[in-house]
Amino acid sequence: MSLKTLPVIFLLFLIPIQVFVDDDADEAVESLGWVAIGAGIIANLPFIVFNKWRRYAVHAGGQSLVMARQAVQFYKPVLNFHIILNSIGYFAGMTHGLLLVNDLDSISLSLAITMTGLMISWILLRYTSSRHTKIFTRLLHGQFGLLLLLIALITLHVLTGDD
């Protein structure tokens, strides 16, 4: 990561601040949860679409393959964007959870466990030097089932949140 990207990263970390423009503390904490959801959608949707398209283009061959090769240069920025926004979303979500810990229910706990599991798998994937751990965490982090579980839990959490 170059020094040029640091100001951009800093600006991205300022995203959660806008939820506090409202004077009501409860609404601010609730908005923090929406920031987490928004950051998660923005972080993951383009990344998944980009990867799926690249995989499809490589299999299709021909002109698509040439385009896929040209798109390789964009992989790193897209990945960094995915990592930064997911980190913001994770910590915003966890802060939202900690501030509302008195109303903790099983669904919120399930969501926190799933988010932490995915975060741990990313940390291991990014920072381990062991080849076997890298392969294992790459497969685990990209599990479609975990993504579906996360989406289902977020939906349930939003629906049951007002109880």
Added chain:
Amino acid sequence: MKVLTLGLFLLLTLSVVTTVPTVFADDDEGDEYDEDNQKGFGDTERQQEREQEREREDDDEGEGLALRGGIPDAILYGTIMVIIGSVAYTGYKIYKAKKPKLESK
């Protein structure tokens, strides 16, 4: 170096996201109380306000989806099972992919 970068990155993220709510934590309740005292609000008015607030909260309660019984607990156990299953499935996939190579050697 990597551990240091990771530590700094996590520290920065955690500190920014956790300190901001603390700084902006609103002590509205205390301010309201002080204002009430200054204006000379009596106990009756305050009680009426509390009742109105409670009524509003009761009205709001109907908005969310209510999951009763053991469903939320079942969701929690299901989540833990899915995570354990995912870890086991990933391990199995790696084991399966490596087994033919080992046998051929």
